[in-house]
Amino acid sequence: MTVLPDWMRPPRAEGWYADDLDHLPEAPRHTELIDGALVFMMSPQRIWHSRVVTALNNELTAQAPEEVSVEREMTIRLDDRNRPEPDLVVTTAPLELDRTWFAPEDVVLVVEVVSAESAHRDRTVKLRKYAEAGIPHYWIVEDENTAPVVHVYELDGPTKTYVPVCIARDVLDRPVPFPLHVELSSLIPRRR
Structure with a gap:
């Protein structure tokens, strides 16, 4: 099992907040926040x-x-x-x-x-x-x-x-x- 990069760890127990997205420079370009969870667009685009x-x-x-x-x-x-x-x-x-x-x-x-x-x-x-x-x-x-x-x-x-x-x-x-x-x-x- 690979270790998660630090930027993928939520900064608090309840998860992520909307303003956190502006402070994740290493996150994939198309990252969304849905109900406090990061969602990455990982599949190739058609x-x-x-x-x-x-x-x-x-x-x-x-x-x-x-x-x-x-x-x-x-x-x-x-x-x-x-x-x-x-x-x-x-x-x-x-x-x-x-x-x-x-x-x-x-x-x-x-x-x-x-x-x-x-x-x-x-x-x-x-x-x-x-x-x-x-x-x-x-x-x-x-x-x-x-x-x-x-x-x-x-x-x-x-x-x-x-x-x-x-x-x-x-x-x-x-x-x-x-x-x-x-x-x-x-x-x-x-x-x-």
Whole structure:
């Protein structure tokens, strides 16, 4: 059995806190905090996942109003014990180049592109946690025979739960969080 590096040992008996992520320089680049436990993205990334995230980032950025920015792979500090890292964050927070996380009240949309290792967290754990934090819009992008399919959720304020709004195939047209039109079939170019 190999010995764990010191940085992997929680600094206290109850585990990790959100601010601890900023003090783990040796941790893998994509490290999340879920319920006080570190979660590492260890499986290799598929080209499908990478291309969908990049294409959606480009589409959202091109269509976003000036006061909105789209950020890739940045954490959201949901509370003291949760700091997940979605694939895309659409935010109204002011631009701060040293920023390492966003507050939920500055996030208008979270996009998770499902991979094999993140499927359970994206579909259940994060679905619940983002809603409880009050993030108004959540998209889960699934691979359906290599075609991206977007499951769109909106927050029901009184219950702090997400309500499924639509499942978009081929084209995604949404009036919120800002007017959007995305040709989903063009997100995965066949060659390049």
